[in-house]
Amino acid sequence: MIPNKKILLLPGDGIGPEVMAEAQRVIDWLTRAGRVRFEIAEDLVGGASIDAHGRPITDAVIARALEADAVLFGAVGGPQWDAQGFDNRPEIAILELRKRLGLFANLRPAPVFDALIDASPLKPEIVRGLDIMIVREAIGGIYFGEPRGIETLPDGGRRGVNTEVYTTGEIERVARVAFELARKRSGRVTSVEKANVMESGLLWRQTVTALGAAEYPDIHLSHMYADNCAMQLAKNPRQFDVIVTGNLFGDILSDLASMLTGSLGMLPSATLGAADGEGRRHALYEPIHGSAPDIAGKGLANPLAQILSFAMLLRYSFDMQEDAALVERAVSAVLSSGMRTADILQAGTAKIGTRTMGDAVLRELDKLGG
Template sequence: MTDVLLLPGDGIGPEVTEQVRRVASRLANDLAIEERAFGGSSFDQFGAPLTDDTLALAQASKAVLMGAVGGPAWADAPRHLRPEAGLLNLRTGMAVFANLRPAICFDALADASSLKREVVQGLDIMIVRELTGGVYFGQPRGIETLADGQRRGVDTQVYTTSEIERVSRVAFELARGRRNKVTSAEKSNVMETGLLWREVVTALHAKDYPDVQLEHMLADNAAMQLVKNPKQFDVIVTDNLFGDILSDEAAQLTGGLGLLPSAALGAPGTPGLFEPIHGSAPDITGKGVANPLAAILSFEMALRWSLGRADLADRLKAAVVGALEDGARTPDIGGTLSTGQMADAVIAKL
């Protein structure tokens, strides 16, 4: 059985996932790792961003780790064949519904944030984003031409009780192992799905998690509070769209997108999908300057959440912290190391 399926993807994806392979060979060389084309590279080779064979292998693996997908080369492809469509289909096919996006400010990088050190030092937030519902998947959707010649775009935001309950349960369970607080973010003041979200989370909390502190916050206020006083948050649970936005905002608090991993989890016993939250970064592709830490820390999450190797995950996280404390930096966080040299610094700490 494949332990880890690597999907390097596009842009800097192959550059950072290659460093994951190097780290894995040093830390856990007993893992069975396979690799497949994905995203734009898969479209170029096979005419589809996600082939049936690749999806089947992903479903049969213990963990899937991807790089990034997309770029201007595929901007004119039909929407259902774009690299991003492959990613949405992969998430749906793997039935991963809870996206865990930690935002941790390492002490050595507290000055790399655009906010003051005292605001972000010690920051440790977990954003739990619902991943397979909401406006990214709702129907109907599309662009149509009206009778008067105007064009109209339609996207549909839709959620069911069970979708909200299952992702909220993940958030409450995580909070019990952290600082025991959940903030649920929605727009219940203007959106019916937001009102349903608040009602379902409230009912679940009263029924199964009364020991966990729960607060409700409108998503726009949550965005403001993240830059005003981010350390007030422990676990934030929110829908697909708001989770996408808020987690990127939280990433900047820590010093940059190149530092943060993510995990997408489904039902117990099913494979997880792990990926850095940065994009394919076509502007720096091939320059050897991409920060591999988000991909390496995504592997750390795979070890912890899907591979049952928390001991190795702890070692890897400590190695990343040690490398940063020694001053190892890629250009995005104020240094001069190449992608490979940054990985060298982590491997040296192992």
């Protein structure tokens, strides 16, 4: 008997519930096909949780996430919650999940689908075949370092303080994720920091260099300053395979890399914790797009990033490589057929809505895996 795999769905706000519904249809397809048995639970996060419970995520939801084998997250936020205090905004939900589940490694793939190559702002010859993986440290660095805050100075002025801080252990664990991924790809890692002007960057470079020499001599390791990396992503992105970097630079560079592909609506992400003795790890998967409140409820959202996030879940949490590849091939086939939601619409293609895009993916799954 195939054991149950527990997935917690957290649709969130805006278009989150709409795109999550299409991902759940893919989950149901795999179950009907007899490929796996999923035990699905669903709960509230973000603005929906604020409305129901007064805060963006509850301890009960955190507990359910800790019990699950993986968490599939939608999107949070919207103008109706702008009046919430800084510490109670909908986005706190994702930060709390990362912190409480120990999710330290954010994986942001940036592939260019052949069918969408003309949607990239760069020339086709620059991005054709592009397939970058950015590994971003997710629970350290300047976003979490202490001291932090805003203070009033004796002269009446104000000062904002954030602290960039990393330990060798924090650097090593995220670098190991990058090196292990590179072993399954083309064997190249680029480590990105600002070692020329930041002590934390110097420690980062020294630590990654030592780890690579000691444990991953088979991987080609190079180093690059963050500003140069941004320039190189726009100039010659295909030089990169796996990029590993800290929280702040990863935030910036992954958004830049995502735009090379032509649409935020197409890209998934994963955030992983440490593996235990049996290889199990906490993990959360989510599309990188926002809640898009301007189109919420209109059936216009692109569900493909959510569906591809589920494919990443299959690959990294359940080691279901064939099933993950099947879902990805189905998405690619739909794009090749010329179907498009509004965010990726091009001349000569057919504009469709959220549900119809989900229908198209299911039809391709029937063809490919039926």
